[in-house]
Amino acid sequence: MNVPENLRYAESHEWILVEGDTGTVGITDHAQAELTDIVFAEPPAVGKTVAAGEVAAVVESVKAASDIYSPVSGEVVERNPAVEQDPALLNTDPFGAGWIYKIRIANPAELDALKDPAAYRSQIG
Amino acid sequence: MVDFAGWEMPVQYAGILAEHKAVREEAGVFDISHMGEFLVSGLRAEAWLDILLTNRVASLPVGQAQYSLMLNERGGVIDDLIVYRNGPEEFLLVVNASMIAEDAAWMLARVDEGVEFKNLSEDFAALAVQGPQAAAVFEKLFSRPMPAERNRVIEIGTPRAFVLTTGYTGEPGFEWIVPVAEAAAAWRSALDAGAKPCGLGARDTLRLEMCYPLNGSDLSPDRTPLEAGLGFFVDLEKQDFVGKSALVAQKSAGFPSRLVALKVTEKSPPIRPHYPVWANGEPVTETTSGALSPSLGCGIAMAYLPADLAKPGQEVEIEVRGRKFRACVHKKPFYHKKV
Numbered sequence: 001m002n003v004p005e006n007l008r009y010a011e012s013h014e015w016i017l018v019e020g021d022t023g024t025v026g027i028t029d030h031a032q033a034e035l036t037d038i039v040f041a042e043p044p045a046v047g048k049t050v051a052a053g054e055v056a057a058v059v060e061s062v063k064a065a066s067d068i069y070s071p072v073s074g075e076v077v078e079r080n081p082a083v084e085q086d087p088a089l090l091n092t093d094p095f096g097a098g099w100i101y102k103i104r105i106a107n108p109a110e111l112d113a114l115k116d117p118a119a120y121r122s123q124i125g
Numbered sequence: 126m127v128d129f130a131g132w133e134m135p136v137q138y139a140g141i142l143a144e145h146k147a148v149r150e151e152a153g154v155f156d157i158s159h160m161g162e163f164l165v166s167g168l169r170a171e172a173w174l175d176i177l178l179t180n181r182v183a184s185l186p187v188g189q190a191q192y193s194l195m196l197n198e199r200g201g202v203i204d205d206l207i208v209y210r211n212g213p214e215e216f217l218l219v220v221n222a223s224m225i226a227e228d229a230a231w232m233l234a235r236v237d238e239g240v241e242f243k244n245l246s247e248d249f250a251a252l253a254v255q256g257p258q259a260a261a262v263f264e265k266l267f268s269r270p271m272p273a274e275r276n277r278v279i280e281i282g283t284p285r286a287f288v289l290t291t292g293y294t295g296e297p298g299f300e301w302i303v304p305v306a307e308a309a310a311a312w313r314s315a316l317d318a319g320a321k322p323c324g325l326g327a328r329d330t331l332r333l334e335m336c337y338p339l340n341g342s343d344l345s346p347d348r349t350p351l352e353a354g355l356g357f358f359v360d361l362e363k364q365d366f367v368g369k370s371a372l373v374a375q376k377s378a379g380f381p382s383r384l385v386a387l388k389v390t391e392k393s394p395p396i397r398p399h400y401p402v403w404a405n406g407e408p409v410t411e412t413t414s415g416a417l418s419p420s421l422g423c424g425i426a427m428a429y430l431p432a433d434l435a436k437p438g439q440e441v442e443i444e445v446r447g448r449k450f451r452a453c454v455h456k457k458p459f460y461h462k463k464v
Contacts, residue, residue: 037142039417040394058446060395062141062417063326 001124002029004095008111009120010071015095018111023072026099027059030124032091035061041087043079043101050076050103052110057100059090068100072110078102127325130223132159135324144327145419148294152256154320155328156312161225161246162302163218163232169239170214176366177232178208179350179359185210190276190291192358194350195228196368200375201346202353204228205338207291209278217278217287219251219302221340250308254320255298255331263288263299265318271299293328295335295460330416333425334460336386342398343384343413343427349375352429353384354457383435386455387412389424389443393450396424401444402452404434412443418459424450425459 007015013031017024032038040060050056056070079101083089089098105111115123126133134156137144147153165174174182180193190209197203204224209217220228229244236242254262263271267281267288275297277290287302303311316322329339338344338353349372350359360366361373389396396415401408415426426443434441437456442449 036137036140039142042394058394060417062330062395062419063136065394065397 001033001121002095003117003121003124005117007095008071008114008116009123010069010114011123012069014068014071016071016111016114017099018105021105021108022077023074023103023105024099025056025068025071025101025103027068027090027094028120028124029094032094032098035059035064035066036091037062038087038090041083041090041100043081043083044076046076046079048076050074052107052113059087070103071114072103072105072107074103074106076101077104129325130159130221130225132222134159136326137324138322141324141326141330142419144321144323145330147321148256148296148323148327148331149420150257152254152258152262152298152320153323153327154262154312154315155253155255155323156250157253157300158250158305158308159222160251161220161222161228161244162249162251163220163229164215164243164245165218165232165240166215167240168214169237170216170241173235173237173240174208174216175363177235178206179366179368180208181360181363182208182210182216187212188278190278190289194344194355194358195231196350196366196372197346198368198371199346200349200351200368200371202340202344202348202350203231203346205340205344205355207289209287209289211278211280211287217302219300223341248305249302250305250311251300251302252308252311252315253292253294253298253300254315255292255294255296256320257296258319259296259298262315262318262320266301266314271297293337294331295337295458295462296331329414330419333414333416333427334418334420334458336427336457336459338384338427339414348382348384348429351375352380352382380432382410382429383432384413384427385430385435385439386457386459387426387428387441387443387452388421388455388459389426389450389452391451393424393443394445396426396443396445400426402428402430403442403444403449404430404439408444409434409441415443420460424452425455426452430454
């Protein structure tokens with residue numbers, strides 16, 4: 001499984017890319033492989049405020065709906081319309097074109113609670 | 126793996142979409158060993174089954190099969206099943222996994238002189254090979270052509286095994302009932318013959334595209350087969366069968382509801398069971414089954430709608446997580462085989 005070095009990870013299989021005070025959020029390669037065949041994605045609305053650990057988005061595979069939890073608290077500043085049009089991007093490019101939303105990070109200290117690549121790698125075995 | 130009526134069953138192998146496509150375009154094999162097998166035999170077997178089941182067993186020739194239903198006294202569905210006639214006085218019944226115990230108890234309690242009932246569910250495993258290339262798989266496995274007709278039964282081998290040209294996908298194919306000791310070898314031989322392994326997930330999307338009901342979801346002890354649109358498999362001309370008087374009464378009084386096919390007409394999340402269905406601004410029912418149709422690329426579902434709304438073209442809305450999506454009653458089935 002691909003676990004890029006430049007990201008932080010939530011136990012619930014989201015990743016966040018931190019650039020300044022903005023974080024880009026998506027689901028991991030492991031998560032997409034477990035979910036398989038993602039056929040629907042609903043990124044959060046711009047302007048929505050979410051707390052760390054709160055449901056921020058929903059993705060659905062043929063078999064089930066899955067909640068996507070925000071790794072950090074903040075305000076949604078951008079949503080990825082491409083994954084709404086083509087949810088399979090979450091399967092084919094989970095760390096790239098399959099990003100789900102960007103968030104203005106309210107409390108950078110929350111990032112410390114997330115896993116580094118080594119810790120996430122050992123979580124997924 | 127998921128628990129399904131006490132069986133550990135794979136939802137998918139390569140992925141539901143790929144497996145669905147394999148069955149629609151090539152050939153897939155499902156492990157359906159969870160299903161129950163009953164053997165009913167004896168001088169009065171035919172007459173007895175005709176009392177317990179809705180379809181006319183007496184009209185079933187040797188070597189053929191029919192879909193049928195077993196009802197309670199209120200006309201509600203206990204189970205839907207397939208009856209295979211192996212001989213003049215011997216029948217194989219294939220029933221739903223979740224209903225084996227209840228079906229067997231119901232039937233045993235009514236066993237009559239001249240009827241022998243055996244629950245062989247523990248003795249048999251079963252595979253379903255389905256798809257346009259199923260006939261080629263059949264030829265490789267059995268060195269003879271697959272019968273062109275549906276609903277045929279062939280007994281093969283010793284110990285007893287059965288090959289049946291039935292299925293639950295809308296594709297040509299066959300079901301292969303084998304003694305449990307031979308199950309693993311049968312599975313491997315079906316894969317070697319070109320069938321792709323398919324799980325419960327694809328089985329559900331395939332059957333729903335055909336509007337084949339799933340007992341426990343689309344059929345229930347509180348709904349009659351007439352409400353479910355299965356009147357074709359109910360012979361009200363038969364002298365008597367369990368549930369008949371309730372069906373006759375319902376037919377003359379009018380149906381409270383009808384099981385309809387619903388097709389979502391805008392982009393939506395996949396539809397799932399128990400989603401609320403709205404009509405004319407009111408919640409009227411909930412979905413009994415639902416999916417994103419891999420073949421059609423849109424949400425599909427079934428639901429019991431009040432009879433006055435149960436007509437093709439009727440507009441409804443299906444609620445998903447608090448949002449409503451437009452849908453309309455669609456003529457069954459959703460999927461038509463390309464010819």
